Amino acid sequence: MKRATMTLPDDLAKALDRYLASQEAPPSLTTVVQAALRQYLSERGFLRTRKTLEITPAGKGSGRSDASQHHDRYLARRQK
16 A cells, blocks of 8 residues: 655645535545545546446345355255
8 A cells, every 4th residue: 555645735624624514424544535536547447347246136036035154064965
Protein backbone atom coordinates (compact mmCIF):
# COMPACT_ATOMS: atom_id res chain seq x y z
CA MET A 1 0.00 0.00 0.00
CA LYS A 2 1.30 3.42 -0.90
CA ARG A 3 1.24 6.30 1.58
CA ALA A 4 0.97 9.94 0.50
CA THR A 5 1.05 13.38 2.06
CA MET A 6 -1.34 15.85 0.44
CA THR A 7 -1.75 19.58 0.45
CA LEU A 8 -5.30 20.73 -0.31
CA PRO A 9 -6.06 24.17 -1.73
CA ASP A 10 -8.33 26.25 0.48
CA ASP A 11 -11.42 25.77 -1.72
CA LEU A 12 -11.11 21.96 -1.63
CA ALA A 13 -10.39 21.95 2.11
CA LYS A 14 -13.50 24.04 2.81
CA ALA A 15 -15.67 21.90 0.56
CA LEU A 16 -14.33 18.78 2.25
CA ASP A 17 -15.05 20.22 5.71
CA ARG A 18 -18.63 21.08 4.65
CA TYR A 19 -19.11 17.58 3.26
CA LEU A 20 -17.83 15.89 6.40
CA ALA A 21 -19.94 18.17 8.64
CA SER A 22 -23.07 17.24 6.66
CA GLN A 23 -22.62 13.51 7.27
CA GLU A 24 -24.33 11.80 10.18
CA ALA A 25 -21.33 9.46 10.51
CA PRO A 26 -18.46 11.27 8.78
CA PRO A 27 -16.04 9.01 6.88
CA SER A 28 -12.31 9.37 7.36
CA LEU A 29 -10.32 11.61 5.03
CA THR A 30 -8.62 8.48 3.68
CA THR A 31 -11.97 6.95 2.77
CA VAL A 32 -13.12 10.10 0.98
CA VAL A 33 -9.89 10.44 -1.00
CA GLN A 34 -9.86 6.75 -1.97
CA ALA A 35 -13.48 6.93 -3.16
CA ALA A 36 -12.76 10.07 -5.19
CA LEU A 37 -9.67 8.52 -6.79
CA ARG A 38 -11.53 5.30 -7.61
CA GLN A 39 -14.28 7.23 -9.36
CA TYR A 40 -11.84 9.53 -11.19
CA LEU A 41 -9.60 6.71 -12.43
CA SER A 42 -12.53 4.40 -13.30
CA GLU A 43 -14.20 7.09 -15.43
CA ARG A 44 -10.95 7.49 -17.38
CA GLY A 45 -10.41 3.77 -17.92
CA PHE A 46 -7.40 3.35 -15.64
CA LEU A 47 -9.16 1.26 -12.99
CA ARG A 48 -11.44 -1.64 -13.67
CA THR A 49 -14.73 -1.38 -11.87
CA ARG A 50 -15.74 -4.26 -9.66
CA LYS A 51 -18.61 -6.30 -10.97
CA THR A 52 -21.25 -7.52 -8.58
CA LEU A 53 -21.63 -11.24 -8.13
CA GLU A 54 -24.56 -12.51 -10.15
CA ILE A 55 -25.94 -15.90 -9.20
CA THR A 56 -28.65 -17.44 -11.30
CA PRO A 57 -30.85 -19.70 -9.19
CA ALA A 58 -31.40 -23.24 -10.41
CA GLY A 59 -34.60 -23.82 -12.31
CA LYS A 60 -35.29 -26.84 -10.15
CA GLY A 61 -34.10 -27.16 -6.56
CA SER A 62 -32.79 -30.22 -4.78
CA GLY A 63 -36.19 -31.05 -3.36
CA ARG A 64 -34.83 -30.76 0.18
CA SER A 65 -36.12 -28.04 2.45
CA ASP A 66 -33.08 -28.06 4.78
CA ALA A 67 -30.21 -28.05 2.25
CA SER A 68 -29.04 -24.57 3.24
CA GLN A 69 -28.75 -25.65 6.87
CA HIS A 70 -27.28 -29.12 6.39
CA HIS A 71 -25.25 -28.66 3.19
CA ASP A 72 -22.11 -30.25 4.66
CA ARG A 73 -23.99 -33.42 5.52
CA TYR A 74 -25.36 -33.72 1.97
CA LEU A 75 -21.97 -33.00 0.37
CA ALA A 76 -20.22 -35.56 2.59
CA ARG A 77 -22.71 -38.26 1.60
CA ARG A 78 -22.25 -37.51 -2.08
CA GLN A 79 -18.47 -37.92 -1.99
CA LYS A 80 -18.52 -41.35 -0.30
